[in-house]
Amino acid sequence: MTINHDDEIIDVGDRLPVIPLREIVVFPYMVIPLPIAREKSIKALERGMSQDRLLFLTAQSNSEIEEPTREDVYRTGVVARILQVSKLPNGVMRVLVEGLVRARITRFLPNSSYLQVRVEVLEVPNDTDVEVQARLRAALGQFTDYVKLNQQIPDEALLTLDNGDDPRRLADTMAAYLIQTPQVKQELVEATSLPKQLETLSTILAVELDILEIKTQIDGEVRDRIHKAQREFFLQEQIKVIKQELGEFDEPADEIDELAQSISQIRMPKAVEDKAIAELNKLQLMHPTSPEATVVRNYLDWLIAVPWTKKTRDTRDLKAVASTLDADHFGLAKPKERIIEYLAVLQRTR
Template sequence: MAERISQREAPQSTGTLPVLALRDVVVFPHMVVPLFVGRPKSVEALERAMSGDRMLLLVAQKDPNVDDPGAEELYTIGTVGTLLQLLRLPDGTIKALVEGRARARIRGLVDEGGCLVAHYELLFDEPSSPAKLEAMARAVFKRFEEYVKLNKKIPPEALESLQALDDPEKLVDTVASHLSMPVAEKQKLLEAPSLSKRIELLYEHLEREIELLQIDQRIRARVKQQMEKSQRE
């Protein structure tokens, strides 16, 4: 049976939280994502979060093949998240719905009774001009709009949800969550010291992806023309 959580307390600027190590995924603030959890330390992290304020630190692994990651195998920057829903499956694994809340840096990591616990501090963006951020975010949205038209894997509904956002930070984090990027690249986005830097990195990635998709389209069109020409002959 699913357990729903309604608390929406804001994360403290510093503190300790159980750590949920993530394979092949980086969770951004404002991102809601389902996670399937089965490793003992990960299950224990969820149990501790459930018995407390429902918050935990979501941290990506550097190598997804490591089954029992320690401090050396985890990135030092992750996202404080809130458990929105838990579903205990018959095979013992747990489906957890989590929402990213804020970026955080790990200041210390210890193993307490089968669960990794992090001493963390929230990260705050370096100040930027609101007008500049709005203009940059608008440029990212236009590029993402073009990307969605070329990449059929992203549903058009994604654009509709973005159009309703008037917060550049939420827009950037949401766009990043839709992109298929290596974990190392997404982690670089998460670790950027300012929102303007994250927007720059995201824009550059979209530019590269759009160029690759356009090249792919031209190649497909050329091959199609050659095949049609051969059939006529």
């Protein structure tokens, strides 16, 4: 069996070693480095190197399976050529491959060391009719917008398309650059007609463009809000410094007066009142929206809320005390026991 790849005639043997891929889908004309770490995949690579440097690459249907069998791989993949192999210090093989042509598995051959198959080449007719040209132009326009909106795709992808005129190659190149799930990309690999492939590609790109446009809009709104917040914070800090220099502060006078009046009316102990007045004077020097002002204000509210002058009659019924403690506090058996003991001793000493 022979294939024509860029005017190069390549002989494909009737037995090809298989390397199942996890989370990767390879297309014709695609050059990609692959890490090979599984024992069976390394043996398949060695077999391909010793023969005609050809492999069959196909994606796993479930990437979590460590040792895939024939039931765990897609039947459609690509015949790929090994360009370069190197061994990393950790024992992983790094192989550079080039996708040549689509192919479908027709039979799994007996081999206990690695997966080996017989395949049939799937030639995609290079249609050049008006419909294909229209679909191709639409897909190229969508892909150009897709690359401009997606920062994960390098601009070199557009240069690659500018240098090509083969509709099949252009379609496969766009499909290879798509950032999509393996399942979606597998649909493009299994498309055996150029119009079908371009239609599927345009549908995927249309959805991706809608998502990217919404994401760009959201990112812009978030960025504007952040810039606005940073600008307001910067201006507030400038105003704060200017007012400090002028001896002016924005704390509402009514609130300060209310706090001062509450402190004077509650009849706190002298030490507590002195502390509250000191904190109130500190609050007057703070910016009302600063975190420190919130802490001081909460502290003053707590001091004012404490019932300094209110008295209650002591409860001498220890059972009622225990019942109240159990109702108000879950657990804490030892602290409750210490409180009851303290009250019991206090009653005995009076």
